[in-house]
Amino acid sequence: MTFMKQALVGFAAVLLLAPALAVAEAPKPALKIENPGQCIAPAEEMRRNHMEMLKHQRDRTMRQGIRGEKASLNECISCHASKSTGSVLGKGGFCQECHSYAAVKLDCWDCHQPKAGQKHAGVAGVKE
Amino acid sequence: MHLEQHSRLESGLFYALVAAGGLVTAIGLGAALFMEHSGHVVTGMNNQIVWGLPHVFAIFLIVAASGVLNVASIGSVFGKAMYKPRAPLSGLLALVMLAAGLMVIMLDLGRADRLVVAMTHFNPSSVFGWNVILYPGFFAIVGLYLWMLMDRKMNPYYKPAGLAAFIWRLILTTGTGSIFGFLVARQAYQSAIIAPMFIIMSFAWGLAVFMLVQRAMYGWNDLTLDPAIRQRLKNLLGTFVAAVFYFVMIYHLTNIYFAKQTAFEAFILLEGGIITWMFWGGYVLIGTLLPLFLLYHPDIWPRPLAVCAASIGVIVGAFCQLYVFIIGGQMFPLEIFPDMLVSSSFMDGQIDHYSPSMPEFLLGMGGIGLAFTATAIGVRVLKFLPQDDISKLKSADGHLLD
Amino acid sequence: MNDPQDRIDNQSRRSFVGTAAAVGAGLGVAALAPGLHLIEVSQAGTARSPGEAASNTVRWGMLIDTTKCASGCDACVKACNTENGINETIKDARQGSQWIRKIELKDPKNGREHSLPMMCQHCANPPCVDVCPTGASMKRADGIVLVDRHICIGCRYCMMACPYKARSFVHQPLTEQNPEVPRGIGCVESCTFCVHRVDKGQMPACVEACPEGAMTFGDLNDPASAIAQRLAREPSTQVRADLKLNLGVRYQGI
Numbered sequence: 087m088t089f090m091k092q093a094l095v096g097f098a099a100v101l102l103l104a105p106a107l108a109v110a111e112a113p114k115p116a117l118k119i120e121n122p123g124q125c126i127a128p129a130e131e132m133r134r135n136h137m138e139m140l141k142h143q144r145d146r147t148m149r150q151g152i153r154g155e156k157a158s159l160n161e162c163i164s165c166h167a168s169k170s171t172g173s174v175l176g177k178g179g180f181c182q183e184c185h186s187y188a189a190v191k192l193d194c195w196d197c198h199q200p201k202a203g204q205k206h207a208g209v210a211g212v213k214e
Numbered sequence: 215m216h217l218e219q220h221s222r223l224e225s226g227l228f229y230a231l232v233a234a235g236g237l238v239t240a241i242g243l244g245a246a247l248f249m250e251h252s253g254h255v256v257t258g259m260n261n262q263i264v265w266g267l268p269h270v271f272a273i274f275l276i277v278a279a280s281g282v283l284n285v286a287s288i289g290s291v292f293g294k295a296m297y298k299p300r301a302p303l304s305g306l307l308a309l310v311m312l313a314a315g316l317m318v319i320m321l322d323l324g325r326a327d328r329l330v331v332a333m334t335h336f337n338p339s340s341v342f343g344w345n346v347i348l349y350p351g352f353f354a355i356v357g358l359y360l361w362m363l364m365d366r367k368m369n370p371y372y373k374p375a376g377l378a379a380f381i382w383r384l385i386l387t388t389g390t391g392s393i394f395g396f397l398v399a400r401q402a403y404q405s406a407i408i409a410p411m412f413i414i415m416s417f418a419w420g421l422a423v424f425m426l427v428q429r430a431m432y433g434w435n436d437l438t439l440d441p442a443i444r445q446r447l448k449n450l451l452g453t454f455v456a457a458v459f460y461f462v463m464i465y466h467l468t469n470i471y472f473a474k475q476t477a478f479e480a481f482i483l484l485e486g487g488i489i490t491w492m493f494w495g496g497y498v499l500i501g502t503l504l505p506l507f508l509l510y511h512p513d514i515w516p517r518p519l520a521v522c523a524a525s526i527g528v529i530v531g532a533f534c535q536l537y538v539f540i541i542g543g544q545m546f547p548l549e550i551f552p553d554m555l556v557s558s559s560f561m562d563g564q565i566d567h568y569s570p571s572m573p574e575f576l577l578g579m580g581g582i583g584l585a586f587t588a589t590a591i592g593v594r595v596l597k598f599l600p601q602d603d604i605s606k607l608k609s610a611d612g613h614l615l616d
Numbered sequence: 617m618n619d620p621q622d623r624i625d626n627q628s629r630r631s632f633v634g635t636a637a638a639v640g641a642g643l644g645v646a647a648l649a650p651g652l653h654l655i656e657v658s659q660a661g662t663a664r665s666p667g668e669a670a671s672n673t674v675r676w677g678m679l680i681d682t683t684k685c686a687s688g689c690d691a692c693v694k695a696c697n698t699e700n701g702i703n704e705t706i707k708d709a710r711q712g713s714q715w716i717r718k719i720e721l722k723d724p725k726n727g728r729e730h731s732l733p734m735m736c737q738h739c740a741n742p743p744c745v746d747v748c749p750t751g752a753s754m755k756r757a758d759g760i761v762l763v764d765r766h767i768c769i770g771c772r773y774c775m776m777a778c779p780y781k782a783r784s785f786v787h788q789p790l791t792e793q794n795p796e797v798p799r800g801i802g803c804v805e806s807c808t809f810c811v812h813r814v815d816k817g818q819m820p821a822c823v824e825a826c827p828e829g830a831m832t833f834g835d836l837n838d839p840a841s842a843i844a845q846r847l848a849r850e851p852s853t854q855v856r857a858d859l860k861l862n863l864g865v866r867y868q869g870i
Contacts, residue, residue: 146669148764151756153815154666160795191327197765197800199793253788253801260710261784264772324770324785324802331767335750342749342773398743398859399779548781550734550855551870555722558734560714560781 115183121165126156136162140194159198167202175200224434228594235587242580245573246321254324258570262561263544267570268322270536271578274419275315275585276390277412278532280383281420283308283356286363287383290376296443299600301376303431304424305360306598308383309353310588311423316349318581322574341392348386355379364597387413394539401478402543407468411461415532418454422528425451427589429522431599441516448521452509455528459502462535474552481546481565482538489542492534501531541568663817675740675759675864676809677836678823679843679852680732682869684830687731690718695825696735699810701794706787713784713799715807716822721870730870733822733831736761736782736807737855738864744774744783753804759836759864760809768803775804779856782806809833809864836864 125132127139139157146152166180167173174181175195185192194200249256259266285304289297320326337343359379362372391412394403425447432439466483469475482489505524507514514520545566550556556563592598664670696716697703706712716735722728738761744753745761752768755761763774763783775783783806790800796812799805810820818824823831834843846852852866 144766148762148766149754149756151664151670151758151760151811151815152667153664163795196789197793197798197803199795199798204793204795250802254785255706255708255711255787260708260787261712261714261775262710262781264775264785324772324804325768326770328767328769331750332769335752335767337748337751339746340749340773342747342771346749393773396747397777399856400776544776548779550719550780551721552856553723553725554730555724556719558717558719559709560717561710562717562719562734562781566710 112187115187116178117180117183118168118178120167120169120180123165125165126161159194163200163202167200172201172203174202228590232587232590235583235590238583239580239587242318242577242583243321245576245580246326249322249573249577250326256571257574258568259574260566260568262566263541263568265540265544266568267541267574268318268577269540270533271581272315272319272322273390273540274532274536275311275318275581277387277416278419278423279308279311279315280352280387280390281416281418282311282424283379283383284417284420285424286359287376287380290359290363290373291380296446300424300428301363302360302596303428303593303598303600305356305363305379306592306596307424307427307585307589308356308420309360310592311585312349312352313588314581314585317584318578321577321580341389341396345386345389345393348382348389352382352386355382383416384413387416394543399548400543401475401546401549402482402539405465405468407461407465411458411465414454414457414461415535418451418458418528419532421447421451421454422525422532425521425525426529428600429525431593435599444521445515448509448515448524451521451524451528452506455502455505455509459498462497474549478546482542486538486542486545486565489538489545493538493542496534497531497538500527501534505531544568664815670756670758670760670815672757672759673837674757675836676738676814677759677834677843677864677866678738678809678820679832679846679866679868681830681832682730682732682867684828685731685733685826686828687720687729689731689827691825691827692716692733692822692831693718695821696807699794699813699821700797700808701792701799703792704788704790711787713786713805715782715784715805732867732870734780734782734855735822735865736809737780737861738807738809740862740864742861743777743779747773747777749773756811760811760814761806761864762808762811763804763806765798765800765803765805770802770804772804778806779859779861 127135136157140159140162143155143157144159147155163174168176168179171179173179175192176182179200181192181195181200257266283304285297286301286308288294289299289301320329320332323329323332325331332346336346355375356379359372359375362368362375388409391409394400395405395408397403428439466479469479482493484490486493505527508520508524508527509515545568547556547561547563547565550562693716700715702713702715704712716733719732719734721730721732723730738755738759740755740759742753742755742761745755747753749771750767750769752764752766753761753774754764770785772785775781775785783804785804786799786801788801793799797808810818810822813820819833820831823833832843832846834841836844836847838844839848847866850868852868853870854861854863854866
């Protein structure tokens, strides 16, 4: 019983301390805005609320079929993808850099295309 | 029976067993992680056979979980004194097996990481959705029931709790069966008989599991089960096995009678290769006829391991039956154009084939490992061993030796 | 509803398709197709303006004339794969995605043969939507049945429920998606009627690619649409009509 207690306390301590240690060591994300210009909202608001904006937009577009909303993942990519890799992922990538730092899992890119200008092949057999 | 009484050697054996069970569970979790990381491409499942071996394991565990509670229900709901001392073990097994079954089915999801989504988004018209409510409800009600049963202060309330648990488990198994019964377009499913069939299957499978666990615990503690109780339980198991067989026969006979279903029945019963073998050899022979023989032959059933062997036969038969039902049901082509000869790039009009891969099997075994480990620990830490006072029992229930 | 830009788009589309059809006719392909093509496109070619939700006054549907559908031709399948970025390789074909597939039929009684494309039938009463535990399987107001991959947990119950085997489960990680068509590991997917094109006033890729003009797409609710008029005039069937699912895809000639 006492062993269990000790183990639990030890485990709790590790849980509490680990993030603090990690924060102390991890370098701040270095973001490069590749296409300087006007975002859809001030940087401070984007940092805080981009997930909410995207989530609301995604639900409206997906479930109600509303197109052309202000917040759009593809628009994010077209501005923020790295010029060298073409992507918002990878080392120094606009999305990944911050999300690694904050240890928040990125769930978008299992399905969405993270590269800007990914050629859309169009309809086979019909010239466009 | 109590922790303090265990010898050193016995303790060592106990920890070895728990470690082995834990290892099997850990390997299962590792397999799930591998599947999650690589995608289901590493499994034998595909877009025709969408549910595979993990579902066979999971559905066995979930159905047997509700059935194993039956022993407790007979004590509490139907007032049979002999069953009451067995109620705690029955409740524990029910909780543990349901947890294990859910673990397997959850870890097989394409997006197992979205468990929270499954909890927070609810579609009221989905049978799966109903089950998402029925499973936690089962945990809560059986937990409550165990508390009433094992806490002397709460003891007066155990009967209503037992009744609630009994009703809930009937609904739960109806829900599990209806996952298949409500599928409109599949030849193998779409039948109202499936829900009651699942209930009677749960009785048989759950009791078989219970008998095995009880036997192991008695053996472990150098106890012998009272022959009268043993006879009672084996007769009950025999009745359940026969009842399942009755339902299976009705299910197949109706199908054979309907012209639109004869091709499907011919596949399952005659031409299905491994599926046909599993049906006749696995379910009918090992899972039904052999147990009935062992349980009712007057010279055989009193022998020490006869009931045990029958229980193992029932469980093997159960796995075969589920394999035939789930995998065989999907191997048979969907009838999209009923009167036509059909061919396509996607198995239309053809019998599909399925070979389960190692990760699938390990995930399923992980569920068994979890159930085993949790039972072993639970039984040792808490007082779950049936502790009957035989003389008291006899006076309370005169017709013990029927 | 239509801003000028949309109208211009429609104009250019019309003239484009007209030219294409004329070329097709010139090559001796599908003599009946050109005129019909022109009408169809003008019907489907209305883009919704930004911010406007899909409406239940519209019900998108498709009419497939199997008498024109050639056995062995898979132009619609190829067009679908290209349009929707279904380009991954997988060892076991049964694990690969098939949003649309060609089915060859033969009537054993009289030997008559048919060839037809099979895909999500966009039921009005879709079993996949009924069984989905999270509500990821959904029917949009305009009748298009979709999977909301944001809340799909990959249980595959919808695939068990679908009478047409129209759904696929993504069995491996993907990287080469079309930006307009997100799709990925662990989720179920199926034909979307090319919803991203339809919302822009374009035709589904398969309809546009069919060399025989065997597929007609349009609004079933609009009596003036080509599809509604043909359905009113000509016999058509729904596959597994006995299930009474009220399909968005109708067939002729079977």
